[in-house]
Amino acid sequence: xxxxxxxxxxxxxxxxxxxxxxxxxxxxxxxxxxxxxxxxxxxxxxxxxxxxxxxxxxxxxxxxxxxxxxxxxxxxxxxxxxxxxxxxxxxxxxxxxxxxxxxxxxxxxxxxxxxxxxxxxxxxxxxxxxxxxxxxxxxxxxxxxxxxxxxxxxxxxxxxxxxxxxxxxxxxxxxxxxxxxxxxxxxxxxxxxxxxxxxxxxxxxxxxxxxxxxxxxxxxxxxxxxxxxxxxxxxxxxxxxxxxxxxxxxxxxxxxxxxxxxxxxxxxxxxxxxxxxxxxxxxxxxxxxxxxxxxxxxxxxxxxxxxxxxxxxxxxxxxxxxxxxxxxxxxxxxxxxxxxxxxxxxxxxxxxxxxxxxxx
Amino acid sequence: xxxxxxxxxxxxxxxxxxxxxxxxxxxxxxxxxxxxxxxxxxxxxxxxxxxxxxxxxxxxxxxxxxxxxxxxxxxxxxxxxxxxxxxxxxxxxxxxxxxxxxxxxxxxxxxxxxxxxxxxxxxxxxxxxxxxxxxxxxxxxxxxxxxxxxxxxxxxxxxxxxxxxxxxxxxxxxxxxxxxxxxxxxxxxxxxxxxxxxxxxxxxxxxxxxxxxxxxxxxxxxxxxxxxxxxxxxxxxxxxxxxxxxxxxxxxxxxxxxxxxxxxxxxxxxxxxxxxxxxxxxxxxxxxxxxxxxxxxxxxxxxxxxxxxxxxxxxxxxxxxxxxxxxxxxxxxxxxxxxxxxxxxxxxxxxxxxxxxxxx
Numbered sequence: 001x002x003x004x005x006x007x008x009x010x011x012x013x014x015x016x017x018x019x020x021x022x023x024x025x026x027x028x029x030x031x032x033x034x035x036x037x038x039x040x041x042x043x044x045x046x047x048x049x050x051x052x053x054x055x056x057x058x059x060x061x062x063x064x065x066x067x068x069x070x071x072x073x074x075x076x077x078x079x080x081x082x083x084x085x086x087x088x089x090x091x092x093x094x095x096x097x098x099x100x101x102x103x104x105x106x107x108x109x110x111x112x113x114x115x116x117x118x119x120x121x122x123x124x125x126x127x128x129x130x131x132x133x134x135x136x137x138x139x140x141x142x143x144x145x146x147x148x149x150x151x152x153x154x155x156x157x158x159x160x161x162x163x164x165x166x167x168x169x170x171x172x173x174x175x176x177x178x179x180x181x182x183x184x185x186x187x188x189x190x191x192x193x194x195x196x197x198x199x200x201x202x203x204x205x206x207x208x209x210x211x212x213x214x215x216x217x218x219x220x221x222x223x224x225x226x227x228x229x230x231x232x233x234x235x236x237x238x239x240x241x242x243x244x245x246x247x248x249x250x251x252x253x254x255x256x257x258x259x260x261x262x263x264x265x266x267x268x269x270x271x272x273x274x275x276x277x278x279x280x281x282x283x284x285x286x287x288x289x290x291x292x293x294x295x296x297x298x299x300x301x302x303x304x305x306x307x308x309x310x311x312x313x314x315x316x317x318x319x320x321x322x323x324x325x326x327x328x329x330x331x332x333x334x335x336x337x338x339x340x341x342x343x344x345x346x347x348x349x350x351x352x353x354x355x356x357x358x359x360x
Numbered sequence: 361x362x363x364x365x366x367x368x369x370x371x372x373x374x375x376x377x378x379x380x381x382x383x384x385x386x387x388x389x390x391x392x393x394x395x396x397x398x399x400x401x402x403x404x405x406x407x408x409x410x411x412x413x414x415x416x417x418x419x420x421x422x423x424x425x426x427x428x429x430x431x432x433x434x435x436x437x438x439x440x441x442x443x444x445x446x447x448x449x450x451x452x453x454x455x456x457x458x459x460x461x462x463x464x465x466x467x468x469x470x471x472x473x474x475x476x477x478x479x480x481x482x483x484x485x486x487x488x489x490x491x492x493x494x495x496x497x498x499x500x501x502x503x504x505x506x507x508x509x510x511x512x513x514x515x516x517x518x519x520x521x522x523x524x525x526x527x528x529x530x531x532x533x534x535x536x537x538x539x540x541x542x543x544x545x546x547x548x549x550x551x552x553x554x555x556x557x558x559x560x561x562x563x564x565x566x567x568x569x570x571x572x573x574x575x576x577x578x579x580x581x582x583x584x585x586x587x588x589x590x591x592x593x594x595x596x597x598x599x600x601x602x603x604x605x606x607x608x609x610x611x612x613x614x615x616x617x618x619x620x621x622x623x624x625x626x627x628x629x630x631x632x633x634x635x636x637x638x639x640x641x642x643x644x645x646x647x648x649x650x651x652x653x654x655x656x657x658x659x660x661x662x663x664x665x666x667x668x669x670x671x672x673x674x675x676x677x678x679x680x681x682x683x684x685x686x687x688x689x690x691x692x693x694x695x696x697x698x699x700x701x702x703x704x705x706x707x708x709x710x711x712x713x714x715x716x717x718x719x720x
Binding site (some may be wrong): 023024032056298300302305313314315316317318319320322324326328331332333334335336337340343344346347350351354356 | 366384486581583608648658660662663676678679680683684686688690691692693694695696697700703704706710711714716719
């Protein structure tokens with residue numbers, strides 16, 4: 001097995017998301033990855049910084065929508081601007097990864113690609129990098145490697161990876177990918193010790209993934225071949241615009257990972273959080289003695305516990321409340337129970353229904 | 361008994377309050393009576409308007425602190441500016457009423473004074489005026505008359521008036537004034553039908569009240585005599601500044617009403633509310649089918665019931681909440697359970713402790 005080196009390693013930061021779960025902080029024009037949720041810097045900035053020493057920003061790519069490309073450029077000044085890969089449209093992760101893999105293969109056919117979501121948080125960066133180092137080493141041998149996060153609760157919002165036979169080091173073959181479970185199943189998964197969270201993090205050789213697309217997603221592979229032939233030519237942009245919509249709008253999990261035989265998982269305990277909603281902020285931000293997380297402000301939490309309060313410049317006073325989320329985005333305010341964080345989409349729907357697009 | 365006439369009737373609107381129970385809407389510089397809580401107009405504006413047809417704004421007085429005099433002038437343009445009586449300092453209601461009574465007696469020794477708080481709401485104005493008409497008629501005979509509000513709940517936050525023997529019409533002698541009761545006592549009061557809420561509303565002849573001060577508050581009466589002699593002279597302001605602080609800082613209830621023999625009560629059902637806290641807004645503002653009161657906005661109340669939401673220009677989304685108060689004053693935000701409305705003072709204390717005076 002070849003040892004991993006900083007050269008030939010190409011992070012691909014996936015920034016195509018446009019979630020609404022952080023409304024009113026997140027907007028169409030300012031999705032989650034651009035918000036300073038876990039630290040004082042936007043999640044996407046931390047994502048690139050997290051790879052420091054492992055890969056160079058010069059070799060890093062970001063895949064995003066056209067409207068967000070200027071924000072990426074501004075947020076990540078160390079990234080060469082030609083490394084911002086614009087998706088002509090949002091078509092789930094397989095086409096986005098295919099496009100990025102084509103770019104890497106164009107530069108370095110056996111280059112190692114690290115696919116990494118732009119909107120997650122990791123608290124233990126040395127542990128994270130150690131996991132990636134191991135994943136890179138295994139990927140060099142021709143495996144598609146995913147990071148599997150040791151679950152800490154019976155989470156029903158994530159997909160799971162059942163570990164299989166040992167492969168090398170701590171790396172295991174993948175037993176199977178499991179869909180988001182119900183509560184009882186999630187509890188079984190947790191107790192069994194055999195299931196890891198699927199964090200959407202993949203490490204592979206570019207040529208290995210191109211081969212996997214050919215085998216498991218032939219329609220995508222055909223369009224991708226046309227794109228690859230155009231890379232670096234004057235036709236590139238027009239070809240991408242034409243071919244990208246032909247690629248099936250499928251996740252890399254469903255399209256490739258669940259079907260491939262050469263798929264492995266590196267179990268990782270690196271303080272990972274997907275920062276999925278306001279409810280997750282206490283995972284990534286320090287709380288006071290009463291379990292309150294307060295950002296911005298000055299905020300006043302009085303006789304209150306388990307609350308998440310995010311202010312802008314205006315002070316927020318929360319008195320006698322338990323487990324609520326209070327968010328002031330400056331031009332819109334949200335109050336909801338912490339465990340109903342998913343319901344924020346109902347506000348977004350109501351705003352759409354009333355055509356109050358300025359708040360979307 | 362003489363019939364009541366618009367002439368010789370002098371409303372005295374008590375606007376010395378500086379409550380904090382409507383923080384962040386109410387501030388030191390903008391107390392409750394200047395807020396449009398019950399309607400789209402400030403409570404003090406509604407208070408004067410409520411007397412239309414019964415008394416003229418030209419014969420109406422307002423007692424307030426020096427800092428609020430300009431706001432009174434602006435809010436009540438129909439009031440002659442010399443009818444704004446400035447208290448040199450806040451000394452409870454007896455000195456304020458004494459000062460106003462001296463002014464009325466100076467103009468019309470047997471003039472009828474209607475003492476009326478500036479920060480209450482009345483929904484049934486014809487009923488209110490009918491009660492006042494009766495009170496005025498009784499006051500002309502030499503009684504000090506208070507309006508007693510039929511209680512609608514076992515309220516522990518108000519003083520009560522026990523009704524005594526019938527006097528004339530619906531008017532009763534006062535049995536006794538009762539302090540704020542505990543819950544069990546309040547429930548007995550409610551069931552008995554013998555107790556009315558003390559609304560702080562008094563009707564009396566100026567000469568009768570001066571006589572009552574002489575008998576029951578001789579120290580106040582002495583200082584008041586000095587003030588009365590100065591009224592209309594160049595010395596007036598200096599004399600008031602010197603004599604007013606000599607008057608005991610006592611309520612009119614304790615200083616006079618509880619001691620006087622010539623005290624009567626007109627029971628009234630006029631949709632009265634003291635608008636005592638955010639919790640009281642559903643008494644005075646229309647609620648939606650789920651019992652939510654929403655002011656300002658556009659606000660979005662989703663899966664929520666019994667909430668009071670007061671917005672400014674910024675939309676407030678309240679999702680899945682029950683019985684909470686959410687208030688955005690533009691420069692400060694409050695979230696608290698509706699039944700903890702009294703605890704808003706804790707925020708004011710915290711702001712004071714942190715010397716954040718701009719939010720007080």
